[in-house]
Amino acid sequence: MAADFGTLRIADAIEVTAPDGATVRPLCSLPGTASSAQFELGPQQVSKAVSHxxxxxxxxxxxxxxxxxxxxxxxxxxxxLEPGVCLTIPLGTAFQFRAGSGGLRAFAVTIPPWPDDPDEARSETGPW
Structure with missing residues (x-):
């Protein structure tokens, strides 16, 4: 069975808060395969350290x-982090990110799709 085509404009995406505190706009997904989202931090904001x-x-x-x-x-x-940088967060990696004076915007793909599970993001101790 073929999957439906997915199309979504960023302006139409809902805005939620990620477990790490970043602003997230969930975007398109391929069920059972991957999901995508835009992440943002405002100027000088710091996320909470987490692992997945x-x-x-x-x-x-x-x-x-x-x-x-x-x-x-x-x-x-x-x-x-600056425009054009691509990086990976392998399974079990603790991570934390922070924005400079102009804020930060990233596009991410999650594999498999982000689950509806409050225990997916585990609190970690980070440097900031």
């Missing part, structure tokens, strides 16, 4: 600037 129980993500920075901290299996790094 079941999903992985690929992020692409669309606008603004900031930093992303990631920790997994004893290694950690801070990546400078």
């Amino acid at each position: 129980a079941n999903v992985e993500e690929i992020w692409f920075i669309a606008a603004g600037a900031g930093e992303m901290w990631r920790r997994q299996y004893g290694r950690e790094e801070v990546t400078v």
